[in-house]
Amino acid sequence: MPPTSGRNWRKAALLLPVGVAAAHIGPAATWLPGVRLLLFPGLSGTGRGRHVALTFDDGPDPEATPYFLDALDDVGVRATFFVLGENVVRHPALARETARRGHELAVHGWTHDRPWRPAPVRDAEQVARTVRAVHDICGHRPQWYRPPYGILTSGRWLAARRAGLRTVLWSAWGRDWTADATPASVRTLVAADLRGGGTVLLHDSDRLAAPGCWRSALGALPALVEGCREAGLAVGPLRDHRPFPAE
Structure with a gap:
């Protein structure tokens, strides 16, 4: 083998892990609101102009x-x-009660892990496992996927597609997971970015956040809904929102 060929092979071997990592984490750029809203309105949950989708994680x-x-x-x-x-599997009665009251259950993953290392097989297994759990316990098949931390990777995106789920992030959030969040701060932050057709992200748990922070989102709810209605906007689940295609 000529010396130049050997150098080329070594260079390719060095660059391969870099390329794999870039392909894995590249979609995470959609976490940035400006990128998401401009280039991928479906990922932002942009839907019907006179409707707001209300969503909760965790x-x-x-x-x-x-x-x-x-x-x-x-x-x-x-x-x-x-x-x-x-x-869902730890608290099946609560999952069923959520569905019984007319709410929509969607997939946030099996656990709330960070996706720094490529693991496409694990991603596919965990998303499919959560779909099965929701279907078996609640009696309906979920339609939507939102990755933990809102960090979308190529493996997670493919896992959602293979499971027949559409990926939706958000267009407005209240930073309700922080220790200093209050109902007033949540309302202010959501209102700053919320428009007709938007999707709101809140949390109904503090297991992955500051203890007791869920009370800030709970306290903000009545005023958030009232503000939307005063603006002529209906509030409901994603199934009534009809977000633009994410792809």
Whole structure:
């Protein structure tokens, strides 16, 4: 083999892991709101112009989720809950109750792990496992997927597609997982980015966040819904929102 050929092979061998890593983590750029809203409106959950999709992540949580179910009943709103598969199987009665009250269950993953290393087989298995858990326990097949931390990778995107799920992130959030969040701060942050056709991200659990922070989202709910209605916007789950295609 000529010396130049050997150098080329060594260079290719060195660059291969870099290329694999870039392909894996590249889609995570959609976490940036500007990139997402401009280039991928479907990922932002952009839907019908006079509708707002209300979504919650990280449950079901036996301490917090029942309060959200009651609060949503009080304001007459149904929502989409992006659930973790491990929580669904730990608390099946609560998952069923969420569905019984008319809410939509969607896939947030089996666990809330960070996706720094490529693991396409594991991603596919965990997404499919969560789909089966929701279907078996709640009696309906989920339609939507939101990756933990909102970090989309090539493996997670492919896993969702193979499971027949559409990936949806959000267009407005309340940073309700932080220790200093309050109902007022959540309302202010959501209102700053929320428009008709938007998707709101909140959390119905503090298991992965500051203890008790879920109360900030709970306290913000009535005013958020009232503000949307005063603006002539309906509030409901993603199934009524009809987001643009993500791809």
